[in-house]
Structure formats: structure tokens, C-alpha cells
Amino acid sequence: MSESPERDALLALMVRTPDEPGVLHALTSVFLKHRANITHVDIAERRVDSSTVYFELEDVSAPDALIGDLESLPIVRAVERAPSFQKVYGKRIIVVGGGAQVGQVVVGAVAEADRHNIRGEKISVDTIPLVGEEELAAATRAVARLPRAVALVLAGALMGGEVARAVYEIREKGIIVLSLNMPGSVPDAADLVVSDPVQCGVMAVMAVSESASFDISRQRGRRY
């Protein structure tokens, strides 16, 4: 990576090891020794003979010493610094639903995110086209455990039941939920209801942006 990792608040590392049980246990012993807090882990690459694990760490007082300790583990083949996902992809808005509306929500969200990102923010828009109560509810619940996810837009023409229950659950966990205006109990469960799909996508970005003067707490329960 050509970028300077010093600009990150986090220390982001790619660690190449053999693909075998016990690797993560050995690596985390080094983080424990350095009292580093792991905020993100991923198996970034799995090959037949090797595996690359990606870590984001905070509270690292001596990054070079930590990297040196990793490199001295027998299982470690290489350690490389990388820019963090938070820095590269930023906050995530998740759009879930089906049909014509979901594409139009994304057009609004992507156009608005483009305008914010040009001015230095980092907002991504992730879309999973889906139908069916069970699948929508599972996708809704999973948003709460997606890294960097801050808002969900439900874009469909009928959503309720288990999906509405999932909406209440993830709102409890701090996710902002927007819904198109539609039949079913999901609009009542959402923070904000917007009828036009492009406008709904735009408002989702405004709700999570740091630069927009749009306060979701003042909009809660409203319908546009």
C-alpha cells in the first residue's frame, strides 16, 4: 500500500500465515501482550497453503514492536500495514428489498453519497435485492452485526410481521431504519418513512452524514 498508515487512528495489518487451526490463537497472544484492542478481524484470503488475516487494532502504543513480535512467531510469513476499511469504505448504508424500488433507492443514495464523499466523507451503499418475509427479517437482523453499518433502508411494496420485529430489534442496537411508504407494519416500525424511493435514498445518506444539517432525532416518526 502506498498510503501512509500513520494517518489512521487504527493500526491495520495484513498477516500471512499457514491455513491451519490455532493461527488466530497464536496471533492474539501478541495482541494480548501489547494490550491492543481488536476492532475488526477478517480472513482476507484463503489459499491451499496459506491464509491472510486482516486486523484492525486500537490502543496500540508501540506499533513497530507489535509488528516485530508478530514477525517473530514461527507461523507468521509476512506482516504488512494497510489502510483500514473504515478509512477506505467508511460508513455503510444497507438497502434491502426487491423490484423496481430498490434500484431507485440506490440511485438516490449513491448520488447523495457521491456528493458527500467528494467533500471528504466516506459513505458506502450496500444493496441486497431480496424478497420473502423470512429472508428479509434475517437480512434486517444481520445489519446489526455488519461492520460499519449505520442505517438500513427497506425498499419494497409489502413488508411486515417478522420484518417489523427485526426492525425494532436493530433500532435498539443503534441502527437507523428508513422505509418506503408501503402496506404492512414496517413503516410504523421505522424511524422515518419516505414515499419516493430516490428521495428515501438521499435522506438515508443525509441521516448518517456528519456534514448534513439533518437530525434524525427530529424526524423520527415522520412521513414524507
Add this chain to the structure above:
Amino acid sequence: MSESPERDALLALMVRTPDEPGVLHALTSVFLKHRANITHVDIAERRVDSSTVYFELEDVSAPDALIGDLESLPIVRAVERAPSFQKVYGKRIIVVGGGAQVGQVVVGAVAEADRHNIRGEKISVDTIPLVGEEELAAATRAVARLPRAVALVLAGALMGGEVARAVYEIREKGIIVLSLNMPGSVPDAADLVVSDPVQCGVMAVMAVSESASFDISRQRGRRY
């Protein structure tokens, strides 16, 4: 979660613990004992007094015994099974670029993914609107370490230099790269070049779909 996790090939677990150094090290000791392979880890939730870690494990022969061993650790407050991200969100296509084109690529990709997902596939479309050579190159390189990412679409009006080098690097790592037709060296570096942004999004989905009779290896180097 109301879904049966037995249908997953992977064992997916949410583990609630205090937010303190050493947690991951303690948890992985249980996985090591069970010779379970960790394919995904995330810090799903961080609160003042607790943290929830999400794991996807494979090669687990006795899931109930493994969960029991986790629960008997003093730091573990709760263990819950969950459907895996692979099952909920599936493969990811990443769209990177700026301006009018990026939204149109996403319209094509989301509409096509909707058609595939209705028939049982799981394909997501993740978009980060971005401009600038350094930022585009970083976003391109990061695709290779994003979980479940299989293809990248570069949607802009001028991309080359460091971005093209990043394209070659991630193609080496198995990521399929599509590019709009544009000035700069990125189209030459990509697997496939498509002039119309909606068509480009559609083809990205076809290239990663299991059901489409579209073989990227036969299309490599072509321009449409």
C-alpha cells in the same frame, strides 16, 4: 434468530463478552481444542460494558460441545447461533467510481441480482462513490480483503496509473474486474470492458452468478 442454522455449511455464532483485551485469545482456545477453522470473525457490537463477537466456523464436528465449552468460559455471557453472512448476503459485487455512471451501473447490477436472487441465489451489490487516483487505488486493493467479494466494477470517466496497477494485483488474487469504456489504462487492465453502465452492471452479476451461462474466461479482453 428463527432460522434453522443446521442448513448452513458453517457454524455461525454470536458470543457476548466484556470488552477487554484477551477476549479473542480466550475464545480461540476453545476453537483450537475443537480443531474448528475460523472463516470469518467480526466485532459485531461494542458497548461500554460488553462486546459481541461474530464467528463463522467450519469443520465443526460437535457444535453443541463447542458451544458448551464457550459458555463455560468465565468471560462468556451468552452464545447464540445465527445464520451466516454467506447465507444472508451471499457474494458481493463492489462498484467503485463517481458521477452519473456509478448510479447507473448499480441500477443494472441490482436489477439483475434481483432476478437471480428470486431464483435462490444470493448476490449483493456494494457501492462506494469515490474519485481521485489514490483513493480509487486504495478502494480497489481493499476489495481483495473484503469478505465474500468476487467482482469489482470501475465506473468512471478517467482511471489509470495506480488504479490500473491495483486492478492487476486484485485480478491475481481471483477478483473479476469490469470497467466502463473510458480514457486511461484501467480498461486495458480489466477482464471485461462494457460501454453502457447499466449493461456493465448486468454483466457483472452474470459473471459471478452460478446460474447464468456466461463464462468470464471466454469474455476476457473483450469490449462491448
